[in-house]
Amino acid sequence: MQYRKFKPFGNISALSLGGGGLGQIWGETSREQVLETIEIALDQGINHLDVAPMYGHGEAESVVGEALRGKSTDGLYVTTKCQIGTPRGHKVYEKINASLTDSLKLLDIERVSLFLMHSQLIEDDYELFKYNQFREKNATTLSCYFNEVIPAFERLKQEGKIGDWGIGGIGQKEALLAALDHECRPAAVQCIVNPLNSAGAISYVSENFDPKIILQKCQHKDIPILAIRAVQAGALTSSMDRQPHSSGFDAEDFEDYVRAAPFRRLADQWGESPASLAHRYALSVSKVASVILGVKNTIELKECLQAERAERLSADQMATIQSLFAT
Template identity: 25%
Template sequence: MHYHNFGRTGRPVSNIGFGAWQIGGSWGSVSEEDGRAALNAALDAGINFIDTADVYGDGRSEKIIADVLSGRGGEKPFVATKAGRRLDPHTVEGYNRENLEGFIDRSLKNLKMERLDLVQLHCPPTEAFYRPEVFEALEALKAKGKIANYGVSVEKVEEALKAIEYPGVTSVQIIYNIFRQRPASLFLPEAKRKNVAVIVRVPLASGLLSGKITRDTRFDKEDHRNFNRSGEAFDVGETFAGVPFEIALDAVEEVRKHVPGGETMAAFALRWILMNEAVTVAIPGARNAEQAKGNARASDLPVIGDDVMEAMAEIYRNRIARHVHQRW
């Protein structure tokens, strides 16, 4: 397992983390037993970065994390959570200090922590990034000792670039994978220049880049890959990275041709993300221990050659870009 400093914090984190959305909900049925086993397997493999949110299973994910960590000794991993999506309606006016402090207090209780390592605004409306008072509220909560650091989770490159204009923003979480390559052209170099940590979510395009999903795959009614195909519940870019399903499956077969023998497509796709030096940590999810172990192995895979990297760029340009590039 390889480690990078988490931006300006100087705290070393594994370059493969554990995305805890799956153990919370919206991915079909994942038992608490399997969720605990997946997280323990990830930690045993050297992963020391966990990403969750207060809305993942309405706190279920945070509580599972707290229970697992309370039963383990040694140094505690870096735990990042998110706040804001509990707002109903989800409007920019809701991103005020009172509401944010309430969300943070709830996460402190769920995670059994005295201070949160990192709180991220959870894909707020774009207008929030143009309101300094939102970030002033986070700064005040940091000064109060309830959070150690704050960052943002974004849908759009525009939002990411605006967020890192605020000097207190420690990290940006963004979608970046073989099917969503736009962040590499401007945002990632700028984040690296400013020493802002980059957390990559949806690294496997909701499982498409595992190579295991086919046209015959059926998803549980509680799985967002069933109920959010067209963005019915939240931004469609969170489901299959926003790529139309049939088009994505054809592109997956092109990617498959370049996966080295003996490697899984999932590990290859994660290693592709880590080829960009601006990436601090990628956070694939896992439904069980075996998936968690497989994700962790990606950290130690060999460098991908220039010819294969160019092949991935060509697949994106020719098959994917017109569906996603200008949208996010």
């Protein structure tokens, strides 16, 4: 396992174990499979676990807590999140602290290494492209972020409950760029990194969100980057092994799968699976500290571990992949 510089931790494994698969939101699995997946990840040198309350309604945090119980956590880093939204009545600290307290209880630890805002940033008068009726729950306004969220995060640091804090690199472009230019910048940003340059179903704030703009801003500002959505919710794998949600929420992910057909053909020509190539792509992007995996079982994890051991893609190979979806 390669380790890379990452300011909040010092060094981080090139792969992080994400909580989506552990929380059973990326297809059917079992707690037994998930526990074995965590054990293998730790044995193979992964030193960062990234979870959230939203992943299986606490299941990801709960199963990580079970997996770590009785084990030494020296050199292991745990990240969790809070969907802050824009609470009324200036009760941001209370909401964040309550969420964190619940997470720490499920994880059975006293402190998380990194705490992330899970809601998407918007300017104060901005209306969401979709689901605007859930604006207060799913989006955090810039004034709330600057005036209340940042002070709340800093207070949690002083109280010793978190090591540092960061944000997700998805939302309204203008709001995200303002946050990254602010004097109090996040210690890390989770940036979408995949050949499709797509956020898929979670891009409900902006109609034409461009993840690459946020990635490039973080690269330019030297803000530590954690790559997410390397396989874009399954669109960059051999097959979508889950059924579309009945609400139609994830329709964009299935549309991306159809759009990714040229990528699957290229992977076949190069003699590897699409998922492996997609992870090698994310691992080869400049200044990415770690790629967060959404695996749900040992088979998927082992494929990612093999991809991490392979050579990084050359500039020509990266250009070939990027040309598939150039507009």
